Amino acid sequence: MKTLRLTAAASAALLVLTGALTSCAPPEKDSGGAETESGVKAGEATSVADFGGKEGLVEAAKAEGELNVIALPPDWANYGAIIKAFGDEYGIKVNSAQPDAASQDEINAANQQKGKSTAPDVFDLGQSVALANTDMFAPYKVETFDDVSNNFKDPDGKWVNDYGGYMSIGYDSSKVPAITGVEDLLKPEFKGKVALNGDPTQAGAAFSGVMMVAISQGGTPDDIAPGVEFFRKLKEAGNFLPVDPTPATIESGQTPVVIDWDYLNVAQTKKLPSWKVAIPPNASVAGYYYQAINKDAPHPAAARLWQEFLYSDEGQNLYLQGGARPVRADSMVSKGTIDQAAFDLLPPVNGAATIVTVEQNQAATKYLEANWAKAVG
Template sequence: MTFFTRTALPLLAGVSALTMTAALAEPTQELIDAAKAEGTLTTIALPHNWCGYGDVIAGFKAKYGLSVNELNPNAGSADELEAIKANKGNTGPQAPDVIDVGLSFGPAAKDEGLLQPYKVSVWDSIPADAKDAEGYWYGDYYGVLAFGVNSDIIADAPTSFADLTEAAYANAVAIPGDPRSGNSTMMTVYAAGVAKGGEAGGDALNKGIAYFKGLKDSGNFVPVDGTSQNLAQGTTPIYFDWDYNLLAMRDTLAGNPPVEVVVPSDAVVAGVYVQAISAYAPHPNAAKLWMEYIYSDEGQTLWLKGYCHPIRFNDMADRGVIPQDLMDKLPPAENYAKAVFPTLDQQAQAKTAVADNWAKEMGIQ
């Protein structure tokens, strides 16, 4: 899979003048009216501090006057698919209209018949290798795996996966949750395997499991979920997550305690998250209008404000519509120069490996 970083400003191959026109398109009044008649959008797994979702949701409500029913903000990608399955015949408030999941979950959901296709008006400016050709799912933003460090507790921050094995970081390292159900955690294990020389796919994932088993055996791994609260309190003074989550956490803590965000030098693994509409969405027009909003220049700019790299970054940069003050708040571009994007096949292999081996190797249920 070939993607781009914010250093790659030229348009991707194949993006034409037609795309430039499409990038400025607006949803039809017919769609807006139909969505307003439904009145509500039901989302799931969208914490407000994730990728700037608080501002994104507020912007959507302010622009179109719809209410947003937010389900289980802390759910993982697998939980989102289960919510669709559990509510196939339900048009009530527990049935999600839209999902935001890790890249590998998009094709799986399509194969299970859980999604309906919809191509947003800016479809042509979304890179071809970041979307389903039929419009069942499409990438919206990406980031890289990094770790946050509580500088009050750990003055000399590690810079790599290799550093984290040192005795100085005993009882310090955590991950966001269970890699069998959360994409960010699975990709953290994958990145550790890349740092250990693992080949792509299942090999990298299994080497990552071996890495974390080593951290557990040495006492460096903390077997609780890494969160901003646990980091601030010192329970997990180092924990992994996507860079945009950690940068937002750093800003929220405002120096109490000071937090350093580190992109590990020995493995820079990027991950794309994708959007999709439930095949059983109770509010299908509101779902389509939501897609139009988050892929518009306005919505994509809000991703960047939340420290995510929007999928239409190159197109927007070429047209000069990205505010410079947002660019200035991002980490140095060289931090992303070595980023690799695991393919769908590689992620599928990783999902199989983590399901088969994580619990067995880590001694958990």
């Protein structure tokens, strides 16, 4: 999903969009959609059975003809290829808005455009934002719902984790010394060079980055304070670079060190041979993103077909080919449907993985909201 950061360009785009809605609003859209074979509206369908099966869902989605996605940059978890594959397979036009937006921007857009034909149909969100907005999601269980562990889904299908990875440190080995751990980032050689992907109070990648640092400094998922303190020291030393990293800033050398998901950092190694990726051995923080349907989706059948595609073997392998770890990986390995070549390319991880629970995330988010700006402002 997206870069999960609010760039200046994204802010400007949001302002322009808001103005456009005021001056020339898109037409109102009945979010209920057409009636399905079972007699319920598409916007109330909870599985393909309500459409009389997959063929019925495809027919209803094609009748709508469009799908609105948001905050899905093409170089994030292979979304460029995923969007193209979906559009090619079903002949549905995919409208991709604000690709560089953060998770919170997705929710803001849905609220601002509610009832309009331009509102997002689906969301791809970081944990904090997703769990704070579950009342905006429509329950839906894809055909492969049972393949997903109970730990990675809402029991009613309001949200389901789709892909994930490990927090990592990417760096340009031609510009900075080799990085073996978080402590290296405080060295003088890293002055003005260390970037974090977004604001941790709004962006899932940044939140997990601070959590990774916290654990490396003796913190726990219940105590993110050491991570905030480390970034305060990083800012005080002049090493923290308040620039949201992008593939362009990495290639230009503007952000020579980036704390981000491993699949995003690994993707840069294909473009920049000197780009290296390290997953700190004492702080292996794993995390998944949350996929959900907007309960007020203007294209409710297309939104549900999109979910079916993402959780199919094809969709999950497309995530994998982008370096992300698909949520159905274990099931696909056992069934022999995983892209083994892509699976074998995933970066090695040493030590047990730390996964932040819902309760720990909520507590850490509150701490960040109260203390992050003071530490790095």
